[in-house]
Amino acid sequence: MSEPVSALSNASFDGLVHVQEAGLHGMIALRGDLDSEALQSAVTNSAGVGVPAPRTVVFDGARGAAWMSPDELLVFCPYPEAGATLAQLTDALGGAHALAVDVSDARAVFEVRGPRMREVIAKLAPVDMSAAAFQPGTIRRTRFAQVAAAVWLVDDAEARIVCFRSVAPYMFALLCTAAAPGGEVGMF
Amino acid sequence: MLILECPYCGVKAEETELHGGGEAHLVRRGPDSSDDAFESYLFQRQNPKGVHFERWRHAYGCGKWFHAARCTATLEVFGTYSAQVSEPPQQIRDRIAARRPGWSWSDQG
């Protein structure tokens, strides 16, 4: 057995904001009928949270779920528990038509923290990052410069970004560039 | 640069988050089709100056394909709607007819 390593081994940067590759997270892509009882109870039992409303995330500690599309969730759990959570989900779904796959290793998670979090993100994503338009708990799938990503706010000073693992170095460099000192915008 | 509201996730996405997929409501022609019908399915497109029905994918978002009714001359968007229909819903047709008096789906479909 070897020690699993995340894409950038928790690399971090301090500039206009604190940027951190947030290490390994258990992540399960779940596709199915989000309105079905079978799926809802499977999610509640294995993820420990209910099915989130469209464009939102719900978290209870390290466990949670993010709404990714009308028929897809991203279920979160501690990394070592991903296998067990997947098995539990698959069991609970039983014969229902659904697809659950472990994507913990296919993704990278970044943390962007600090009062200028919104403007750093607004340099990279074509999204209205104003407090009125983007509140904690909302998730938005979009692009960061040239790669796909999902972003949500933990609170008013911290955002989480999920992208593909292969572009983690690109994402980290993007965030560091956008957070370089001297680049304050002062819009929000 | 266009903005289209994805009818699946409700995000008002800008063009860079979307992928255009050409004319909508084409009918697939399979192995039994005539040469003419198949050629028309593969290659013949309307290319109107005016009301146009299009396919778009919310590529950087929820990944869903959807339909948009749009004016190619003014870029007015009459509405976006489900990809799982073979012709525009009545509500979209009504909106177009209101904005473009004289227009009707039968001219297009």
Next chain:
Amino acid sequence: MSTRLATGGRLTDRSKPMSFRFNGQNLRGVQGDTLASALLASGQLLMGRSFKYHRPRGPVASGAEEPNALVNLGQGARFEPNQRATTTELFDGLTATSQNHWPSLNFDVGAVNTHLSRFLPAGFYYKMFIHPRPLWKHFYEPIIRRSAGLGAAPDAETVDADTYEHFYAFTDVLILGGGVAGLQAALGAAGSGAQVLLLEQSADWGGRTPVDGGEIDGKPVQDWINDAVQALGNMDNVTLRNRTMGAGVYDHGYALGYERLNDHAPEAAGPRHRLWRIRARQIVTATGAIERPLSFAGNDVPGVLLASAVRDYVVNYGVSIGDRTVVVTNNDDAYRTAICLQEHGLDVPVILDARPQGGGALMQQAEALGIRVLRGKAIASVQGSRKVTGVTICAQAGEGAVLETIACDAVAMSGGWSPVVHLWSHCGGKLVWDEQQAFFRPDLGKAPTGHDGTPFVIPAGAANGYIHLRDTLTDATTAGVSAATAAGFKPKSTAVPQAPEQPEAPMMAVWLMPQGANVALRAKAWLDFQNDVKVSDIQLAAQEGYESVEHAKRYTTLGMATDQGKLSNINGLATLSRALGADIPSVGTTTFRPPYTPISMGAIAGQARGEIFQPVRETPLHQWHQSHAAHWEPVGQWRRPYCFPQGGETVEQAVQREVIATRASLGLLDASTLGKIVVKGPDAGRFLDMLYTNMMSTLPVGKCRYGLMCSENGFLMDDGVVARISDDTWLCHTTTGGAERIHGHMEEWLQTEWWDWKVYTANVTEQYAQIAVVGPNARKLLEKLGGMDVSKDALPFMQWSDGTLAGIPARIFRISFSGELSYEVAVPASQGLALWEMLHAAGAEWNATAYGTEALHILRAEKGFIMIGDETDGTVIPQDLGLGWAISKKKADYIGKRAQARSHMTDPTRWQLVGLETADGSVLPDGALAAAPGKNANGQRNTQGRVTSTYHSPTLGRGIAMGLVLNGPERMGETLEFSKLDGTTVPTKIVNAVFFDPEGEKQNV
């Protein structure tokens, strides 16, 4: 001579001197200066040379519309050509040089062109350089290229020292322009609670209004501006941005703002420019107006400036253009310049008013100050070449007979004002001709419309044709309130600030001075100062049939210089309309295109440079490859090792070694980039049968099958091994770089055609590190690591198995793309590097060799396996490649089936895949063609085949190739002549494409 006055300079702080260099000379300015005002203050009127005739040029304007005063700015990694001195804020240490002259600004050999100007009329290049044809390439083109361009190109090897960025902003109301109209529109809009973003291109708020002074709401204009800026700054819903130009207005409320953060302070930290990518519900264009030159002979001589600019330099910077300034005008506004000069102790010998009756109250004021005013008079010509020495006066109504000569060293001209309608027009806003004021103004009934079909741009103030302060304020208030309302807000009632009425006499359109100017005068009356287009050139173009304004523009180059015709367009098209005998509205304008003034390439690129120029995708093993000297190959966005040179090896040597080591013993390949898509559901089998040409629904659980995927056009688009994971789940491998495309292809068919089929897909490509363990000792290595039975019986060819290898959860596929005994091992990406290192350590006894993509290619080519992108190019169908065995005959339908029945697809003369062997063992060039007898309709040699893959095979010690050849499979053993790069041909035999181990004995052990 231009100089700094003893006092004055609204924008400057004389207690803060600054030094700068121009053409190597040390000069001094003060804080608040522009480069132009500092140069003028230093007596440097001459700032550049024009493009075509190399005429001496001084500034004609004081702002963004300046066509003449362009300089090379900065040095080394901060060098930029064609920068407007009039908008370049001075900073301590600034370095600039003038452009387009040799050997020096004062003495320019190219100026000889001005004496040849009668031989260099409009369209000269088009007429002259056509014949004789052979001269073009070696004579004309090099000369034209050498003389093209104004500023010097930055050094190709020097990297821009600055950084740039983008910023996405969303607002309810965007206001472009921070003059009094923009400020008042912002106040009008902001009261509603709407989010307001106000952009001003210069460093200062208020625009030109403070230059003319006066009062608003009973207080001095400057106080009103300061109060407005402060009030807006205190509102949470308002963002103010100076040094930020509204560069363009685009569809659906999109606009670009160009912020120059530290052009004025180059050593400051942070990005130099920021491109604001703005989405606004409503846009107010409060972009002001630009004064027009008058067309008289010698209007391009340094010292002839716009009347407003002369006034700006005096009031804003305390700089005079000359001691004696003749003012020439067709409207009242230029009187303000005369009065201003007089008040600053400068001499105005005469005001020439082209209007027979002269002006109104301002004229009376000027005359009361003792200034001589001549009504109905014009400039016949300006005297002087490198600077103004005097003017000759004539009647405007005549042909230019000189009545009087007046000595002067500056001329202030005003041909009236043109609203800046660029941003209104960018996205389709139409214009209407205002006969009375002789300008185009926005046609409010034909505004640009947005996504909902309603207007989203509202012009305000001077940009809307309301030139006078009192009207500007009224219009701007309305514009702001209307914008907020249209954006969905309820504005509070906003009081219109009051400015005193200033009645003016009507202007008179003057397109040529004097009206009947003879040809000699017309040939010296400039329209476009930078590109040297004169009244006579436009008239010639009209005479030669260039009637469309767009054609005349391109023929003469009018308005095609870096200023894009801000000063010349209206005068040019008025001249054209007169030459055509048509009215101005029917001739129309050329198209206004963004950006309003040039923006830096850096701002357009934003953050995308260096390591983040574009995404580079890295596999979990990337760092190992990097530290083992990988020679990289980009494959889509992935970086894959091409090979791993060791010691002093060349790339070719490394590739050959890697192939030999793999065939002889053991090779290891990072195959993580191959796409992996899970397809699951009750209808998954049926779906895959439609997607692949062969049958996937019948594949037993635990087994693998090679599959081909075609587009609906029938062409081969991807291939890969499909594994059946369970009753309702398949895992589809795609090519590197194909994962997203094929996943998208699957989703497209599922969502838009077969939406009632119960199938879910997931792209799990990056979940796994996938390592190919290849070669005769592959099994021994996996057995040594332990944990899984990989014996021939437990894991036969084309099967897979799940287990734990060396303590890591793994799925092993027994598949081969090399013809060797081969396993592909997939493990979680986070443990991929660990496995890779274990494989190397444990495989050392078998000389485990990491190999790259080139060895992979050679290994597959030796076996005759096709590669998507080599054997296919979007025009190739599986039948061309001898892959008929992979096309199910049983299936009623699959994507591409109908297309493959079209007549061209079933044509027996389609070229077919074969192997190719040169007689001399050499390697054929990639893409080489085989000649056939005769020529085609274009006179080109006929061809009968082309090379699709070609390598030196270390296994066989000779060149091998695959290619598509006419009737190829029926011509085995025949010899064709394939072209080489040196023009000769090489005899090449058609052979079976499987060069190595045709029985497949090596992989089935």
